Amino acid sequence: MFKQQAVPMIFSQVKQIRIPSINDMLRATALPLIGLVIFLGLWSVMAKNIDTSLGQFPGPAAVWEQATTLIDEHNAQMDKADVFYTRQEERNAARVAQDPTYEPKIRAFTGAPTFFEQIWTSLYTVLVGFVVASLIAIPIGIICGLSKNAYTAINPLIQLFKPVSPLAWLPLVTMVVSAVYVTSDPMFSKSFITSAVTVSLCCLWPTLINTAVGVSSIESDLINVSKVLRLNALSHVTKIVLPSSIPAIFTGLRLSLGIGWMVLIAAEMLAQNPGLGKFVWDEFQNGSSESLARIMVAVLTIGVIGFILDRLMLMLQKQVSWDKSAVLR
Amino acid sequence: MSNKHHLELTQVGIDFPTPKGPFTALQNVNLRIDKGEFISLIGHSGCGKSTVLNIVAGLYQATNGGVILDNQEVNEPGPERAVVFQNHSLLPWLSAYKNVELAVKQTPNGRSKKEIKEWVEHNLELVHMSHAADKLPAEISGGMKQRVGIARALAMEPKVLLMDEPFGALDALTRAHLQDSVMEIHAELGNTVIMITHDVDEAVLLSDRIVMMTNGPAATIGEILPIELARPRNRIELADNPEYNHYRHEVLKFLYEKQRKVESVDEHRKKLAKQNKASSNGASVA
Numbered sequence: 001m002f003k004q005q006a007v008p009m010i011f012s013q014v015k016q017i018r019i020p021s022i023n024d025m026l027r028a029t030a031l032p033l034i035g036l037v038i039f040l041g042l043w044s045v046m047a048k049n050i051d052t053s054l055g056q057f058p059g060p061a062a063v064w065e066q067a068t069t070l071i072d073e074h075n076a077q078m079d080k081a082d083v084f085y086t087r088q089e090e091r092n093a094a095r096v097a098q099d100p101t102y103e104p105k106i107r108a109f110t111g112a113p114t115f116f117e118q119i120w121t122s123l124y125t126v127l128v129g130f131v132v133a134s135l136i137a138i139p140i141g142i143i144c145g146l147s148k149n150a151y152t153a154i155n156p157l158i159q160l161f162k163p164v165s166p167l168a169w170l171p172l173v174t175m176v177v178s179a180v181y182v183t184s185d186p187m188f189s190k191s192f193i194t195s196a197v198t199v200s201l202c203c204l205w206p207t208l209i210n211t212a213v214g215v216s217s218i219e220s221d222l223i224n225v226s227k228v229l230r231l232n233a234l235s236h237v238t239k240i241v242l243p244s245s246i247p248a249i250f251t252g253l254r255l256s257l258g259i260g261w262m263v264l265i266a267a268e269m270l271a272q273n274p275g276l277g278k279f280v281w282d283e284f285q286n287g288s289s290e291s292l293a294r295i296m297v298a299v300l301t302i303g304v305i306g307f308i309l310d311r312l313m314l315m316l317q318k319q320v321s322w323d324k325s326a327v328l329r
Numbered sequence: 330m331s332n333k334h335h336l337e338l339t340q341v342g343i344d345f346p347t348p349k350g351p352f353t354a355l356q357n358v359n360l361r362i363d364k365g366e367f368i369s370l371i372g373h374s375g376c377g378k379s380t381v382l383n384i385v386a387g388l389y390q391a392t393n394g395g396v397i398l399d400n401q402e403v404n405e406p407g408p409e410r411a412v413v414f415q416n417h418s419l420l421p422w423l424s425a426y427k428n429v430e431l432a433v434k435q436t437p438n439g440r441s442k443k444e445i446k447e448w449v450e451h452n453l454e455l456v457h458m459s460h461a462a463d464k465l466p467a468e469i470s471g472g473m474k475q476r477v478g479i480a481r482a483l484a485m486e487p488k489v490l491l492m493d494e495p496f497g498a499l500d501a502l503t504r505a506h507l508q509d510s511v512m513e514i515h516a517e518l519g520n521t522v523i524m525i526t527h528d529v530d531e532a533v534l535l536s537d538r539i540v541m542m543t544n545g546p547a548a549t550i551g552e553i554l555p556i557e558l559a560r561p562r563n564r565i566e567l568a569d570n571p572e573y574n575h576y577r578h579e580v581l582k583f584l585y586e587k588q589r590k591v592e593s594v595d596e597h598r599k600k601l602a603k604q605n606k607a608s609s610n611g612a613s614v615a
Contacts, residue, residue, distance in 0.1 A: 243420070322465070
């Protein structure tokens with residue numbers, strides 16, 4: 001009978017492999033393209049009709065031009081840095097040849113950060129803030145999910161702090177960081193810490209709430225299994241609670257990362273952390289005729305990176321989720 | 330053998346707190362079960378069968394009376410009273426093998442790594458599931474999941490095996506196969522088994538005694554019917570057996586005459602009509 005049972009299994013697996021028809025593929029590529037074309041058309045028409053004190057609002061063409069300029073500026077800066085370092089090496093080699101006891105020093109290149117370096121700073125800052133927030137939110141979420149009393153105690157605080165804007169936190173965080181983080185040889189700049197902490201404060205909540213909900217909605221049968229097996233508290237959490245609430249935790253993490261990325265730009269503007277937020281702020285203060293187009297490049301970059309971060313989280317979620325049949329989007 | 334019974338339920342009763350005061354779900358449940366006996370609990374839904382099972386499992390605490398297993402009072406769940414749950418309750422992120430392994434590792438018996446592996450494989454073999462050891466629960470059929478659930482329970486080497494409508498969610502053919510497997514395993518291992526069922530044929534086929542419960546609230550044991558059919562039992566031969574049909578008749582009589590719960594179609598219609606009338610009169614109340 002077991003072979004007989006195995007046969008329908010194989011059929012059911014075959015059914016799942018669906019070959020997308022040409023029609024489907026057309027729809028999947030053509031419809032987004034149509035949407036994009038309509039958007040670009042509307043954008044350029046509207047841009048022509050908006051005049052600002054910094055000139056006409058940039059249309060797609062102007063933005064594209066500035067995007068290439070930013071890439072060129074980056075390459076030029078990299079070349080400059082290369083030249084700077086080779087010149088230093090040559091000079092050091094010459095001094096060592098003259099005086100063998102001389103210990104060569106390498107000084108870092110101090111040119112202004114390029115657009116791509118600013119992107120990198122932003123990514124690094126948001127990830128640090130996000131990881132710190134997750135390390136705090138997931139354990140507290142698990143405690144809230146396991147114990148109704150803990151949830152009742154903590155829930156008002158969650159509801160109180162969840163809607164607070166990053167801009168409200170930032171002055172407080174700035175002052176606290178300045179007061180507390182005092183070293184002669186700082187490993188991180190204060191602006192980085194301020195931004196990362198602000199990101200953490202704002203992206204704690206979705207992960208915390210979703211983890212608590214996920215943990216509290218574990219099937220009661222699985223909890224009974226755990227009781228019958230006499231699992232201790234630690235194995236109960238690692239073997240039953242965590243795996244079964246992974247989907248909910250990841251929903252929270254994805255929301256948190258999205259919020260964190262949004263908050264970061266505002267935080268960087270005010271904290272002057274040399275990332276995308278500062279780029280936008282500096283361009284705004286600069287007020288040249290290209291500024292608006294350059295800001296628009298940053299806006300699109302922020303959007304694309306936010307999208308990529310979400311897809312990465314989704315991939316990670318699919319990787320660790322046991323329920324491969326669940327539709328994740 | 331000692332005179333003492335293996336498993337004793339004495340004056341077991343349970344109250345659940347509700348906003349309107351305590352609700353007595355069970356009272357005065359007395360049952361003595363010998364080692365190796367196969368007991369079925371049968372009764373209408375909501376009569377507290379599962380509650381009895383959960384009290385024996387230690388998942389619920391009796392308000393009155395208590396349960397004694399081998400001279401020890403039951404007051405918490407444990408692997409010596411393994412439960413096979415109605416909807417298998419395998420951990421969906423673990424393979425069949427890992428599910429059974431988790432149970433084996435949690436049972437205190439000082440097995441070496443190699444012995445654990447052998448014991449897990451042995452139990453999967455017992456339920457004829459060795460071929461799907463590495464499959465996740467979502468990848469196997471309902472009947473196969475329930476087999477793994479039984480293997481997991483057996484692997485704990487329980488003194489008492491508790492089964493809560495183990496085949497309730499399965500189709501009739503699969504159910505028959507699993508019933509045969511359970512009879513085989515019971516003949517081989519001689520576990521004490523308490524099984525909840527809705528199915529009269531299943532109860533008569535498998536049990537040494539059928540415990541019939543009265544309707545709640547304050548449900549208790551109505552009658553106990555010893556089934557003295559010779560083992561091994563064969564469902565096809567028994568279909569024509571007058572003794573078998575007599576037992577079936579007894580159970581059916583208890584359920585549908587003495588403890589009738591199902592209202593006749595006519596009564597049901599009348600009741601519905603009454604309700605409709607009431608709700609149309611007071612439509613704004615809803």
